Amino acid sequence: MNSTSARFVPSKRMGICEPMHQMAMWDFKGNNFLETSPPSMFEIETNLDNLSEDTSHGTVGPSSKYDQEASKSDDKVRRRLAQNREAARKSRLRKKAYVQQLESSKLRLIQLEQELHRTRLQQGQYVGGGIDTSQLGYSETTNPGIATFEMEYGQWVEEQNRQISELRSALNSDMGDMELHIFVDCGMRHYSDLFTMKATAAKADVFHIISGMWKTSAERFFLWIAGFRPSELLKILMPNLEPLTEQQRLDVSNLRQSCQQAEDALSQGMEKLHYILAETIAEGQLGEGNYLHQIGSTIDKFEALARFVVQADHLRQETLQQIYRILSTRQAAQGLLAMGEYLQRLRTLSSCWSSRPTEQT
Amino acid sequence: SDRLPTAGGSAAPPPENSNSTVRELVAENSVVVFARKGCCMCHVVKLLLHGHGVNPTIVDIDEQNEAGIKNDLSRILGGGGVDGANSGNSAAVPQFPAVFMGGELFGGLEEIMGAHISGELVPRLREARALWL
Numbered sequence: 001m002n003s004t005s006a007r008f009v010p011s012k013r014m015g016i017c018e019p020m021h022q023m024a025m026w027d028f029k030g031n032n033f034l035e036t037s038p039p040s041m042f043e044i045e046t047n048l049d050n051l052s053e054d055t056s057h058g059t060v061g062p063s064s065k066y067d068q069e070a071s072k073s074d075d076k077v078r079r080r081l082a083q084n085r086e087a088a089r090k091s092r093l094r095k096k097a098y099v100q101q102l103e104s105s106k107l108r109l110i111q112l113e114q115e116l117h118r119t120r121l122q123q124g125q126y127v128g129g130g131i132d133t134s135q136l137g138y139s140e141t142t143n144p145g146i147a148t149f150e151m152e153y154g155q156w157v158e159e160q161n162r163q164i165s166e167l168r169s170a171l172n173s174d175m176g177d178m179e180l181h182i183f184v185d186c187g188m189r190h191y192s193d194l195f196t197m198k199a200t201a202a203k204a205d206v207f208h209i210i211s212g213m214w215k216t217s218a219e220r221f222f223l224w225i226a227g228f229r230p231s232e233l234l235k236i237l238m239p240n241l242e243p244l245t246e247q248q249r250l251d252v253s254n255l256r257q258s259c260q261q262a263e264d265a266l267s268q269g270m271e272k273l274h275y276i277l278a279e280t281i282a283e284g285q286l287g288e289g290n291y292l293h294q295i296g297s298t299i300d301k302f303e304a305l306a307r308f309v310v311q312a313d314h315l316r317q318e319t320l321q322q323i324y325r326i327l328s329t330r331q332a333a334q335g336l337l338a339m340g341e342y343l344q345r346l347r348t349l350s351s352c353w354s355s356r357p358t359e360q361t
Numbered sequence: 362s363d364r365l366p367t368a369g370g371s372a373a374p375p376p377e378n379s380n381s382t383v384r385e386l387v388a389e390n391s392v393v394v395f396a397r398k399g400c401c402m403c404h405v406v407k408l409l410l411h412g413h414g415v416n417p418t419i420v421d422i423d424e425q426n427e428a429g430i431k432n433d434l435s436r437i438l439g440g441g442g443v444d445g446a447n448s449g450n451s452a453a454v455p456q457f458p459a460v461f462m463g464g465e466l467f468g469g470l471e472e473i474m475g476a477h478i479s480g481e482l483v484p485r486l487r488e489a490r491a492l493w494l
Contacts, residue, residue, distance in 0.1 A: 258478050261412050269405035276399060304401055311402070314471050318478040325479075 110179055114186045117159065118193075145204025152197050153214055156190070157347070163187055164340040167333055177329045184329060187336040191320060195313040198226065202306040209309055216350030219343070225266060225312035230319040231259040233339060237323075240338035241331050251326045255319065262315050266308065273304055383420075383433035387461045391491035392417040395430065396458035402470050403458040409473055413483060415491045422457060434459070438466060463489030 163186065170183055202209045212220040222228070234256045238244075244252070281298045284291070324332055387393050392410060394417045396403030403419070410417050422430055431454045438454070460467045462485060467473070476482035486492045 254480070255478070258480075262409065262474055262477055265405045265408035265412070268408055269401045272404050273401040276401065307402060311405070311470055311474065315474055315478070318475050322478050 107179060107182065110182050114182065117162070118186075118189075143205050143208070145201060146208050149197060149201035149204070149208075150214060153194075156194055156197070160190065160340060161344065163190060164337060164344060167337040167340065171330075171333055171337060180333050181329050184324070184332045184336060187333075187340070188320060188324060192317065195317055198313055199306075199310050202226075202309045206302055206306045206309060210305060216347045217354065218346040218350040222346070224263070225270065226309045227312060227316055228343075229263060230316055231256050231263060233342075234259060234319070234323070236342055237335050237338050241327065241335055244331070248326055248331075252323070255322055255326065259315070259319055266312055266315065270308055273301070273308065277301055383430060384437055386418065386420065387437060388464050390418040390461075391415075391463060391489045392486070393420060393461040394418070394458055395420045395422060395434070395461075397422045397427075400458060406458050406460060406470050406473055409477055409482075413486060413492065415486055417460070417491075462486070462491070 163183070167183055167187065170180060198209055201214075208214065210226045212223040212226065215223065222232070224232075234252060238252060241248075241252075277298055280301060281294050283294050283297075323335060327335060392415055394403060394406055394410075396406070396419065398421045407417065407419070420430070435454045455466060456469055458469060460469065460473055467476075467485070473482065476485060483492065
């Protein structure tokens with residue numbers, strides 16, 4: 001790799017090595033990656049001239065050079081060596097600058113690719129898929145807000161699958177933290193996008209969201225207020241984040257406990273809402289046949305349901321952000337991959353289950 | 362309809378009129394929660410705070426006192442306020458439930474939960490003298 005290094009070549013090899021040394025520098029510069037600076041070309045020519053000058057003084061053999069007492073020749077040699085060293089040093093600096101430029105361009109490219117994906121997604125350029133249409137309820141055809149959500153969610157899942165593959169390759173390669181960081185940020189933002197979509201859809205039809213109609217059957221089974229249960233997820237993730245430091249282990253454990261407390265509080269709040277809604281719709285004498293009032297006052301309270309979905313998603317978001325703070329970049333990438341694959345397994349489980357051969361009765 | 366029994370927490374009588382009563386409440390109690398009667402979100406806030414051993418002062422908001430309280434709160438938050446630090450806040454009244462801590466508006470359920478997860482809640486509660494440990 002160091003063909004351009006200006007190691008001080010031992011004197012006895014001077015005559016032989018120097019021309020090669022010059023050649024190596026020439027090659028590198030000749031490639032035109034860098035601004036080929038005329039001075040350096042000049043340097044080489046000068047050096048070559050010096051070289052040819054010197055050889056005219058005697059043979060290339062070691063003894064003849066050092067037998068020369070003439071200080072003029074020694075000076076020339078020293079000057080030439082100094083020039084070579086200088087040229088080599090400059091060459092190294094240019095090479096370093098070039099490599100740094102390459103690396104930051106690479107990072108920028110990855111960033112741009114991710115943004116492009118995201119933009120395409122938002123503009124609906126990806127064909128939506130991955131929705132098991134048998135899961136869609138009637139409201140999908142009558143509610144435009146829900147129809148939009150279902151389409152966007154389909155695209156979200158496709159993008160998710162793509163990101164999972166990308167993360168897997170990235171972690172298996174020798175990618176550095178700076179690049180991994182971009183993928184991690186992307187993954188975090190992707191979940192953030194989902195929560196935003198859900199909040200909008202909950203306003204359109206909170207029951208569709210809260211019932212998990214938009215998810216596959218296995219995911220629905222594990223549903224907690226329209227999504228995953230943060231403490232459950234942490235429990236699943238932990239073994240996949242090893243090795244963890246003792247501090248990290250403690251932090252994750254505390255986070256899990258905080259999640260459980262928040263989940264319990266939200267669950268109890270939901271139960272209270274359940275109770276209130278049940279009471280409101282059943283208010284008054286059942287059997288009279290006139291219940292518009294009860295319907296009205298119950299519908300008024302549905303807004304609270306949407307707020308619960310938003311709060312549960314907020315808890316999920318906060319949990320993800322907190323775990324991001326606790327982990328290193330690499331661990332966070334591993335965590336996102338683990339989480340992504342876990343949800344992918346549930347989706348695959350659902351489609352395998354729903355496409356199993358059933359007995360005719 | 363009966364409310365579910367609340368787990369602890371003192372319910373202050375809804376302040377009838379004066380700005381100073383709401384102002385006093387906020388100034389004299391380390392944690393005050395303003396919430397509509399029967400609000401389920403408020404229930405969640407209470408549970409989270411109780412989990413930390415805090416007994417917040419709950420101010421029940423109903424149709425009669427809502428306008429008055431909103432007025433008082435916007436004056437507290439808008440200009441001058443209970444302590445000068447709030448003069449930067451907009452005069453808009455927060456969504457309910459609204460939690461005041463150490464005389465300042467802390468936020469709603471979202472802020473409480475966020476602080477609970479990030480670990481910031483306990484230090485803030487200590488600052489507001491709501492915790493003794």
